[in-house]
Amino acid sequence: MVQAVNEGGSGEQGEGVGPAGLVEPGEAELSAAQRRALVLLGEGRPLQEVAQQVGVHRTTLYRWSRRDAAFRAQRNAWEMDLRESCRAALIKSGMDAVACIAESARFNTDVAWKLIKELKLFDQAHTLSIDPGRVQREIEAEEIEVEDALEMRSRGSGMSDLLHRMLTQQGSPVK
Secondary structure (H helix, E strand, O other), rough: OOOOOOOOOOOOOOOOOOOOHHHOOOHHOHHHHHHHHHHHHHHHOHHHHHHHHHOOHHHHHHHHHHHHHHHHHHHHHHHHHHHHHHHHHHHHHHHHHHHHHHHHHHHHHHHHHHHHHHHHHOOOOOOOOOHHHHHHHHHHHHHHHHHHHHHHHHHOOOOOHHHHHHHHHHOOOOO
């Protein structure tokens, strides 16, 4: 971490500076205009508006985004944070949707039965193994199945090869 000093030289927390005046690594390499641009871009402002407010041409923003490693890294970090926040919000929305469906099923027998059918709750249960040894064997079996499927696909039509092998094993002449 780098101690940032605002323009007044006091070491107080300034714009684009983290808690207690600390700046993330790489952020200290950014100019004040670049830090301001990142803040504005993070607010969802259009590039033209950001360029005007920062006092640079919009092609400068493009250049920073494409060729300035420190600027691009900070923008990437912001995008990663944004994606994680969106993902968390979607997961919460998914939980809200499940609660809504569960509530609907409580009061509507048609919804309840459709849910039971869709989830196959009365079908013979497919048990999930919790034994690591068995899980490892399942993984190995799945990998073999994938390899076999890829091998058949790489040979060509797959079905004709399988049919050919079946017929030759039965003793039928195939040409």
